[in-house]
Amino acid sequence: MKQFRKSFGEFAKDECGGFAIAFAVSVAMLILGIAVSMDFRHMASTRATLNDLADSAALAGAKIADIDDDERREIVEEMIETNAKTNGRAFSLGEPTIIFDDDAREVTVRLDASLEMLMMGMTGNKNMNLSGTSVVGYQTLEIDPVSIAFALDVSGSMGDVTTDGRTKIEVLKTSTASLFDAVEDSLPDPSLLEDKIRSGMSAYNTKMVEEFPMDYGWSGLESDVNALVAGGGTNSTPALQNAYNQLKNDPVQPDNLRQFVIFMTDGDNNQPVWDEESAELCWQMRNEGIEIFSVAFAAPDKGQYLLVDCASPNGTKKGKKGKKGNNGNGNGNGNGNNSGPGNNGQGNAYGHFKNKKDLEDRKKDKSDYYFDAADAKAFEDAFKSIGQEIGELNIVIKR
Numbered sequence: 001m002k003q004f005r006k007s008f009g010e011f012a013k014d015e016c017g018g019f020a021i022a023f024a025v026s027v028a029m030l031i032l033g034i035a036v037s038m039d040f041r042h043m044a045s046t047r048a049t050l051n052d053l054a055d056s057a058a059l060a061g062a063k064i065a066d067i068d069d070d071e072r073r074e075i076v077e078e079m080i081e082t083n084a085k086t087n088g089r090a091f092s093l094g095e096p097t098i099i100f101d102d103d104a105r106e107v108t109v110r111l112d113a114s115l116e117m118l119m120m121g122m123t124g125n126k127n128m129n130l131s132g133t134s135v136v137g138y139q140t141l142e143i144d145p146v147s148i149a150f151a152l153d154v155s156g157s158m159g160d161v162t163t164d165g166r167t168k169i170e171v172l173k174t175s176t177a178s179l180f181d182a183v184e185d186s187l188p189d190p191s192l193l194e195d196k197i198r199s200g201m202s203a204y205n206t207k208m209v210e211e212f213p214m215d216y217g218w219s220g221l222e223s224d225v226n227a228l229v230a231g232g233g234t235n236s237t238p239a240l241q242n243a244y245n246q247l248k249n250d251p252v253q254p255d256n257l258r259q260f261v262i263f264m265t266d267g268d269n270n271q272p273v274w275d276e277e278s279a280e281l282c283w284q285m286r287n288e289g290i291e292i293f294s295v296a297f298a299a300p301d302k303g304q305y306l307l308v309d310c311a312s313p314n315g316t317k318k319g320k321k322g323k324k325g326n327n328g329n330g331n332g333n334g335n336g337n338n339s340g341p342g343n344n345g346q347g348n349a350y351g352h353f354k355n356k357k358d359l360e361d362r363k364k365d366k367s368d369y370y371f372d373a374a375d376a377k378a379f380e381d382a383f384k385s386i387g388q389e390i391g392e393l394n395i396v397i398k399r
Helices: 008-013 019-063 069-086 168-185 219-226 237-248 272-287 301-310 356-365 376-393
Strands: 097-101 106-116 127-137 140-143 146-153 197-204 208-216 258-265 291-297 370-373 395-398
Touching (some): 019 069, 069 097, 069 106, 146 168, 168 291, 208 219, 237 258, 272 291, 301 356, 370 376
Parallel strands (some): 146 258
Antiparallel strands (some): 097 106
């Protein structure tokens, strides 16, 4: 038996038969098989890359399909080129095929590429032609109509200078403009807002000092805000009442209307009863489906209490405006908005917070709608964030 007990190495070196030849051929075939499998994996990876590039390009084209044909084609081509470079590709990309079919309202992107083979070239397939195709329907933007009523504090403390050297009222003016800029930026075509957005403004100290009636657009409102001056004490009730009236009595009331109040102060009301009255108004507005954003501009605790109480609770933005007369439950906006003031629900009036920790906990419950701005930058950021939220809440993208 010993004569048959040769090691593998001895068989490989055995020159007295055909085993050495068979062994060499087997090893060569194994290496070739590994190389070919690498080629196939490379092909599969390249196809996936081409499909991803085509998908991204087609989606981008669908978003801008309504602009000039040459411009939209150029934008898609630039995107393909940029993404292909950052992909670290090992293939040669040909001229892309980009077809905008305005009748069918869809864009087609086809990418052709040549991939150099590692081992399959020995069989005559030195380069393999691959492609990726994507077809995407044009995006149609539908804008839900929106009405925004501002209740803005212009009391004497709004004339104080902030850390960046501007007065608070100047920061309010630039922030209001930034809010509408943010709403515009949420759309690829801001002109879609022309007959969809209405705005009004109520400025207050101890009384209503300025009103801009509800109207389409916001240029007139911005002009009035820019003319505001600081002075006097603080009573938010008249401005909140006027904002409520502007929204409630606006003759333009389509079924899918979203209504917002933006309430801000840098101080607190001079009389406790004014806090109670303001909180009651906020509860009534929320109960009718009006969403309230509130912003504290370096306000003391007492002012923060009222603003937190007035703000809509988290989750409200998932619903739509409630129909009048049904306690705000229409279309899903019944998220705690029916709790009345002073009953320890979402509608607690000022004075019903247990302590500072209770206030901080309530801020978390309303973090989507309440903003605590300690300085000018935080205040500006808050208004921008509100503008973005309103834009995103009211834009529906369909394919």
